[in-house]
Structures are given as C-alpha cells and as structure tokens.
Amino acid sequence: MSAGFLLYFKLIGSVLFWGGTWIAGKILAGHLSPYNAGFLRFFFASFFMFFMVKKFTGHYPRITKKQFFPVVILGATGVFLYNILFFTGLETVEAGRASLIIAGTPTVIAISSALLFKEKFTFPKILGFIISLTGVALVIARGNPLDILHQGMTNGDLCILGCVVTWAAYSIAGKKTVDIVSPVEAVAWSCFIGTVMLLPFAISHDLFSQAASAGLIDWASLLYLAIMGTGLAFSWYYEALQVIGASKTGIFINLVPVTAVVLGYFCFGELMGPTVIAGGALVIGGVWITNRN
Numbered sequence: 001m002s003a004g005f006l007l008y009f010k011l012i013g014s015v016l017f018w019g020g021t022w023i024a025g026k027i028l029a030g031h032l033s034p035y036n037a038g039f040l041r042f043f044f045a046s047f048f049m050f051f052m053v054k055k056f057t058g059h060y061p062r063i064t065k066k067q068f069f070p071v072v073i074l075g076a077t078g079v080f081l082y083n084i085l086f087f088t089g090l091e092t093v094e095a096g097r098a099s100l101i102i103a104g105t106p107t108v109i110a111i112s113s114a115l116l117f118k119e120k121f122t123f124p125k126i127l128g129f130i131i132s133l134t135g136v137a138l139v140i141a142r143g144n145p146l147d148i149l150h151q152g153m154t155n156g157d158l159c160i161l162g163c164v165v166t167w168a169a170y171s172i173a174g175k176k177t178v179d180i181v182s183p184v185e186a187v188a189w190s191c192f193i194g195t196v197m198l199l200p201f202a203i204s205h206d207l208f209s210q211a212a213s214a215g216l217i218d219w220a221s222l223l224y225l226a227i228m229g230t231g232l233a234f235s236w237y238y239e240a241l242q243v244i245g246a247s248k249t250g251i252f253i254n255l256v257p258v259t260a261v262v263l264g265y266f267c268f269g270e271l272m273g274p275t276v277i278a279g280g281a282l283v284i285g286g287v288w289i290t291n292r293n
Contacts, residue, residue, distance in 0.1 A: 007243055010236035015252050019259025021229035022095040023267050024221035029090040031218050036210050038083030039202035042195040044226035049188035052235050056184045063181075063189060070177040071189035078170030079194020082163055084201075089159030096264030096272055098160045099257040100139045100280040106253065107132040107290045108168045116172065128290030135282025136161075138275055187234050254284045 028037040053061045063071065089098055111129050114120065140157050153161070170190075177186050214222075257280060264270040272280075 007240055011240040011252055014233040014236040014240075015255045016259055017228040017233040018256045019099070019263055021225055022090070022099045022260040023263045024224045024229065025086060025090045026095040026264075026268065027221045028218060028225075029087050031214060032087075032210050033202075033205040034084045034087035034091075035198055035201040035205045036207050037087045037222070038079070039195060039198040039207065040211065040222050041083065041225040041230070042079055042191050042198065044223060045230040046188070046191045046195050048227055048231035049184075049191050049234075052231055053185050053188045056235070056238070057182055061185055061188050061192070063185075067177075067181050067189075070173065071181060071186060072193055073173045074170055074177060074186060074190035075193030075197060077166045077173065078190050080197040082166040082170065083194070083198070085159040085162040085166060089156045089163065092154060092156035093160055094264060094270045095268065096257075096261035096270050097139060097276060098156075099260035099264075100276065100283055101136055101157070101160045102163055102167070103254070103257040103280065103283045103287065104132040104136045105164045105167050105171075106287045108164055109171045110290045112168055112172055113175070117175070125290050128286040128288070130286070131289060132283050132286030135279040135284075135286060138279030138282065183238050184235065187238075191230070254287055257284065 025037075032040070050061060053059070093101075107125075107129050110125055114125060140153060140161075174186060181189070261270075261272055261280065265272070
C-alpha cells in the first residue's frame with residue numbers, strides 16, 4: 001500500500017468517523033445528561049490524545065504560561081460549550097438534520113475571519129454565506145423559512161445553531177493558538193481543559209449513577225466518540241493537513257453531513273424529505289463557494 005493511498009484512506013476514515021459521531025451522540029442523548037456524555041467522551045479522549053501528542057511531536061503534552069490562556073479558550077468553546085449544546089440538541093433533533101445545520105460552520109468561520117482578521121472579503125464569500133444561510137433556514141424550517149419568523153425555532157434547533165457559533169469561535173481562536181502551540185497539542189490541551197470544566201457539572205448531574213447504569217451500547221458509543229471521533233479522526237486529519245495542505249483536506253469535510261445523513265437513515269430510519277436534502281445541498285454548495293480558493 002503506497003504512502004499516498006494510505007494518507008487518503010486515513011483522511012476518508014476521519015470523515016467517516018466524524019459522520020458517525022452524530023449517530024453515537026444521538027444514542028447517548030437519550031441515556032446520559034449532556035454534561036455526563038460530554039465529560040465521559042473527553043475523559044477517555046484525553047488519555048488517547050496524551051499518547052498521540054507523543055507520537056506526533058516526540059514529547060508528552062507540555063505548556064507554558066503564554067500558551068495557557070489560549071488553550072483555555074479552546075477548551076471552553078470547542079469542548080465545554082460545544083458538547084453541552086451538541087448532546088442537548090440531539091435529544092430532540094434528528095442526527096442527519098443536525099449535521100446539515102452544522103455544515104454551515106465553515107462559511108461562518110470564513111466570514112468571521114474576514115471581519116476579525118481583515119482577510120479579503122470577496123464576493124464569493126458573501127455569496128457562499130447567503131447560500132449556506134438559506135440552506136440552514138430550509139433545513140430548520142423543513143422547507144418554509146418564513147415559518148421561523150412566525151413560529152420560532154425549537155430549543156433543539158437553537159442548541160445546534162449554538163454549536164455553529166461555539167465551533168466557529170473555537171476555530172477562530174485556534175488560528176492564533178497554533179502559532180504558539182502545535183495543532184495536535186492544541187487539540188490535546190483543549191480536551192484536557194474542557195474535561196476539567198465539565199467535571200463539576202457532570203458530578204452535579206448524577207455522573208456516577210448514570211455511568212453505572214449505562215448499557216453496553218452507551219459505552220461503545222462513548223469509546224467511539226473518544227477514540228474514533230476525537231483521537232483518530234483529528235490525528236489523521238492533521239496528518240493529511242501537514243502533507244497535502246488545507247485546501248485539499250478541507251474539501252473532504254463537506255462529506256461529513258452526507259455521511260451523517262446516510263447513517264441516520266440506516267441506523268434510525270430518519271427520512272430526509274426533498275426540502276431538507278435541497279437545504280443540505282445549498283449549505284454544502286455555499287461552503288464550497290466560500291472556501292473554493
């Protein structure tokens with residue numbers, strides 16, 4: 001097996017693993033509180049990332065005073081807040097539908113970067129943002145965006161939209177953080193810190209009793225999220241990022257919601273109507289337009 005083939009195999013594997021996180025998250029959302037599900041996921045992921053840092057950098061995770069505050073921001077946004085909103089939203093929102101809403105995140109990141117970091121604010125970015133936003137509105141409203149104005153959104157939809165905001169914040173903060181911390185160490189430290197932040201909330205939500213009563217499927221889902229969806233997926237993605245660059249690897253991210261929709265259909269029988277599929281196509285198309293350069 002050639003090195004190039006293996007690299008793309010890992011990249012596709014990371015996309016499939018990320019698509020599967022929506023299925024595992026949906027399973028856990030019905031059995032564990034969002035705080036407990038998030039804590040247990042990143043508790044195990046932290047152990048895995050500890051050794052992955054050693055593999056990628058040649059040393060175990062370390063940090064300086066200068067690096068501490070930036071990685072705290074990463075842990076607070078990308079792990080603590082994101083996972084509370086992720087598991088809360090999946091209590092009521094279908095896995096495939098939620099993944100299509102989240103798919104608009106890269107466009108939000110691109111527009112935010114243009115505003116905050118004075119990156120070139122081009123017409124394709126504006127067009128892509130409008131198209132993605134239209135697609136998200138179609139998915140949320142199931143075909144009639146005007147219903148949002150009259151009926152509002154459900155708490156589940158608001159939580160999934162919150163995931164878009166927190167992940168965008170995590171990514172924007174990460175753009176500066178990776179200047180002073182290696183990418184894999186930034187992921188590891190965000191896991192460590194986010195886990196610590198989640199701990200007191202998990203304990204107050206019956207962590208030990210819920211963990212003791214969790215079934216085999218729940219534990220399998222947690223380990224999947226920790227090892228496959230966090231440790232391996234991020235590590236493989238960063239490995240590809242270093243070799244073939246951000247533009248080529250970024251294209252594959254558009255396959256994550258597609259994978260989640262297909263898995264949602266086969267695992268839960270979630271049916272995606274034509275308007276939801278059309279909305280998802282608009283979201284992914286808008287992302288491509290925004291990031292095509």
